[in-house]
Amino acid sequence: MMRIFGLAAWSGSGKTTLMVKLVPELVGRGLKVSTVKHAHHEFDLDQPGKDSWRHRQAGATEVMVASAARWALLHELRGEAEPGLDALVAHMSPVDLLLVEGFKRDPHPKLEIVRPSLGKSLLCQGDPMIRALCAVEPLPDAMRSALTLPIYDAEDIAGIADFVVANAAPLVGKAP
Numbered sequence: 001m002m003r004i005f006g007l008a009a010w011s012g013s014g015k016t017t018l019m020v021k022l023v024p025e026l027v028g029r030g031l032k033v034s035t036v037k038h039a040h041h042e043f044d045l046d047q048p049g050k051d052s053w054r055h056r057q058a059g060a061t062e063v064m065v066a067s068a069a070r071w072a073l074l075h076e077l078r079g080e081a082e083p084g085l086d087a088l089v090a091h092m093s094p095v096d097l098l099l100v101e102g103f104k105r106d107p108h109p110k111l112e113i114v115r116p117s118l119g120k121s122l123l124c125q126g127d128p129m130i131r132a133l134c135a136v137e138p139l140p141d142a143m144r145s146a147l148t149l150p151i152y153d154a155e156d157i158a159g160i161a162d163f164v165v166a167n168a169a170p171l172v173g174k175a176p
Contacts, residue, residue: 002094003168007134008104008127009113010120014136015101018113018154023099025161032095036088038102046074089171097168109167111152111160116140124149131167134160 007015007022019035026033046053046063055063056076063074073091077083085106089098100108104123112123115136124130124147132150139151152160 002098002171003096004089004098004100004108004171005164005168006100006103006106006108006110007113008102008110008123008130009115010118010123012118013113013115013120014134014154015113017136018134018160019099019101021157022161022164025157026097026099026164029161029165031097031165033097033099034092034095035099035101036085036092036103037100097165098171099164109169111164113154114139116143122147132163 007018009015016037019037023033023035046056052063052065052074056074061076061078065072065074085100085103085108092098100106100110104110104127107129110127110130111132111134112127112130113134113136114122116139117137122133122143124133130149132152133147134152134154136154139147144151150163152163
């Protein structure tokens with residue numbers, strides 16, 4: 001059964017840095033891993049002037065680019081509402097573990113990445129799906145003593161991977 005686990009934090013906390021360390025650790029353990037990342041800004045995977053870009057500019061809703069090495073599907077919303085995580089995951093191939101970066105308000109188990117120097121509130125105070133924290137920098141004593149969740153050092157990739165594997169939730173309807 002495909003399982004899901006998320007990395008949640010405020011922008012600039014270190015989600016991507018942790019993700020790119022965590023994925024090879026999990027893959028090295030024999031797991032087939034995919035990721036989905038939420039972006040709060042407009043982004044583009046395509047290059048202006050390329051054929052696929054020109055297809056999109058011409059009005060195509062979806063453009064698939066395929067080669068012997070990979071394929072990608074670009075879908076233009078063209079005014080439609082942003083799809084939720086469930087709708088996006090429905091387009092993905094089944095794997096052992098889906099890691100989610102962002103989507104911090106969605107109801108899947110998560111690890112909160114904490115960088116106190118940003119001065120942001122803790123997400124775990126309002127989200128029961130946050131199962132542990134990952135400290136990118138030392139936590140103030142007052143913050144640490146007020147927390148009841150496990151706290152991992154950002155460099156403890158093996159420990160974080162153990163936690164993710166143990167706490168990932170089954171994703172209904174997807175099987176590897």
